[in-house]
Amino acid sequence: MSAMLEVRDLEVSYGKIKAVKGISFSVDEGEVVTLIGTNGAGKTTTLRTISGLLRPSAGSITFQGQDLTKVEAHDIVQLGLAHSPEGRRIFPRLTVEENLLLGAFSRKDKDIDSDLQAAFELFPILEERRAQPAGTFSGGEQQMLAMGRAMMSRPKLLMLDEPSMGLSPLMMKRIMTTVTTLQQQGTTILLVEQNAQAALKRATKGYVLEVGKIVLTGSGEELLTSEDVRKAYLGED
Numbered sequence: 560m561s562a563m564l565e566v567r568d569l570e571v572s573y574g575k576i577k578a579v580k581g582i583s584f585s586v587d588e589g590e591v592v593t594l595i596g597t598n599g600a601g602k603t604t605t606l607r608t609i610s611g612l613l614r615p616s617a618g619s620i621t622f623q624g625q626d627l628t629k630v631e632a633h634d635i636v637q638l639g640l641a642h643s644p645e646g647r648r649i650f651p652r653l654t655v656e657e658n659l660l661l662g663a664f665s666r667k668d669k670d671i672d673s674d675l676q677a678a679f680e681l682f683p684i685l686e687e688r689r690a691q692p693a694g695t696f697s698g699g700e701q702q703m704l705a706m707g708r709a710m711m712s713r714p715k716l717l718m719l720d721e722p723s724m725g726l727s728p729l730m731m732k733r734i735m736t737t738v739t740t741l742q743q744q745g746t747t748i749l750l751v752e753q754n755a756q757a758a759l760k761r762a763t764k765g766y767v768l769e770v771g772k773i774v775l776t777g778s779g780e781e782l783l784t785s786e787d788v789r790k791a792y793l794g795e796d
């Protein structure tokens with residue numbers, strides 16, 4: 560069986576600066592795959608390229624057998640690939656519910672109510688505060704909203720860019736537990752994190768990215784116990 564998402568020899572540049580220097584990785588259906596790496600490693604650039612917001616200078620991106628490198632971003636959402644961006648990017652003046660509905664913009668069917676209900680079940684606070692401007696939410700609540708919004712497109716593959724960034728340990732745990740819940744509900748996940756430990760604990764497979772290159776790969780378990788990863792990312796020496 561071929562992978563759900565297959566990235567091959569991907570290169571992405573900003574002008575003369577090459578941010579992603581030929582990386583290859585794959586995500587199989589049902590997996591939680593994590594890309595970990597410090598600031599500037601190229602994680603966000605990789606996700607934005609998969610989403611069609613940036614174009615690669617070389618390499619291929621195949622999602623369910625289809626080449627994405629020339630597909631428009633909104634069509635990529637329709638194919639079943641959702642992106643919860645770094646920094647959440649919610650619309651602060653819109654209500655929580657309006658933000659959620661924006662996540663369903665690409666949908667052609669009329670069954671959006673059941674998806675709202677699913678988002679509310681995932682994060683009950685979104686229902687309690689549905690009429691509140693999203694800008695009044697805390698960082699953790701905004702992250703819940705960003706994930707709920709991404710789920711509104713009914714993705715087969717959900718990409719999360721640093722969902723734990725800036726969150727309290729308790730909120731981080733809540734968000735990470737939801738990653739596992741979504742996986743159990745049948746969503747495949749590509750999780751980008753600087754928080755290596757939290758991500759690897761839940762990952763079926765992980766890739767370590769350093770200045771645009773993959774330097775290490777293995778199962779979540781293998782990377783968690785790897786000396787190199789422990790030294791570089793888990794604050795041990």
Ligand SMILES: Nc1ncnc2c1ncn2[C@@H]1O[C@H](COP(=O)(O)OP(=O)(O)O)[C@@H](O)[C@H]1O
Binds near residue numbers: 576578596605
């Ligand atoms: N819009 C941009 N213009 C120029 N360089 C950028 C831009 N965005 C990111 N970069 C550079 O690309 C590299 C990778 O960045 P990024 O993908 O954001 O890394 P990460 O998400 O792993 O922190 C960094 O050197 C960063 O400075």
Ligand SMILES: [Mg+2]
Binds near residue numbers: 602645
């Ligand atoms: Mg980033």
